[in-house]
Amino acid sequence: MPNRFTLYGNQLSGPTYRVGLMLSLCAEPFSYVHVNLGKGEHKTPEYLAKNRYGQVPCLYDGKQHFNQSASILQYLADTLGKFGGITPEERAHIREWMFWDFDRLAPGIFRSRAAARGIRKFEPPVLALYKAEGEAGLTVLEGWLGKHEWLVDARPTIADIDVYAVAHMAPAGGFDLAKYPHVAAWSKRLCALPGFGTPEQVLPAESRA
Ligand SMILES: N[C@@H](CCC(=O)N[C@@H](CS)C(=O)NCC(=O)O)C(=O)O
Numbered sequence: 425m426p427n428r429f430t431l432y433g434n435q436l437s438g439p440t441y442r443v444g445l446m447l448s449l450c451a452e453p454f455s456y457v458h459v460n461l462g463k464g465e466h467k468t469p470e471y472l473a474k475n476r477y478g479q480v481p482c483l484y485d486g487k488q489h490f491n492q493s494a495s496i497l498q499y500l501a502d503t504l505g506k507f508g509g510i511t512p513e514e515r516a517h518i519r520e521w522m523f524w525d526f527d528r529l530a531p532g533i534f535r536s537r538a539a540a541r542g543i544r545k546f547e548p549p550v551l552a553l554y555k556a557e558g559e560a561g562l563t564v565l566e567g568w569l570g571k572h573e574w575l576v577d578a579r580p581t582i583a584d585i586d587v588y589a590v591a592h593m594a595p596a597g598g599f600d601l602a603k604y605p606h607v608a609a610w611s612k613r614l615c616a617l618p619g620f621g622t623p624e625q626v627l628p629a630e631s632r633a
Contacts, residue, residue, distance in 0.1 A: 429452065431444060431457070438590055439481055440627060448625075448626045449585065459480050466480060507585060517576045521583035521587055522587075529591070
């Protein structure tokens with residue numbers, strides 16, 4: 425039987441990892457289409473018909489394409505009945521963390537990492553600003569995780585999956601997680617969940633059916 429979901433993405437992409445990790449934690453096998461960003465495959469008319477933003481990831485369920493990784497996580501949580509919020513309050517707190525992630529945590533960490541890998545170039549004051557934003561985001565996370573086991577209530581949710589996909593890339597962006605012991609301990613808890621995998625374990629480097 426063909427897989428229910430097809431993920432379009434790139435192994436080096438944090439937002440793609442977010443979705444691949446969710447599928448893996450949900451024990452949901454998926455087909456995978458590697459999108460070569462270097463070759464501009466995300467800007468072709470064929471791909472833009474699936475993802476109007478010209479970005480990865482994109483998830484296909486056999487009928488529709490879904491875009492924006494945080495929204496895809498929410499869709500998967502609703503569809504698969506795992507890692508989502510139950511009450512409206514819980515769902516609101518999950519969204520809070522995901523919106524905050526894209527606003528305050530991901531930009532500083534992803535851009536610092538892209539600069540460290542030589543994928544993007546920034547003037548030193550701009551890079552220093554991204555570094556400072558990343559540190560400020562990790563400080564907020566550290567404060568919360570010093571008092572809570574998971575981001576929302578007492579169990580892992582898509583908020584943890586969303587934020588982890590960024591936090592685990594912090595060292596590659598030059599951030600020292602030894603300064604954030606509660607973030608490091610939470611990461612360990614998440615890595616111990618059944619179905620957990622690194623980006624290389626969860627996302628193939630090439631397409632697979
Ligand atoms: N908000 C988007 C961000 C996705 C994103 O930034 N993807 C990058 C790869 S990590 C991309 O496709 N970059 C190419 C571009 O934006 O042109 C999401 O969460 O899905």
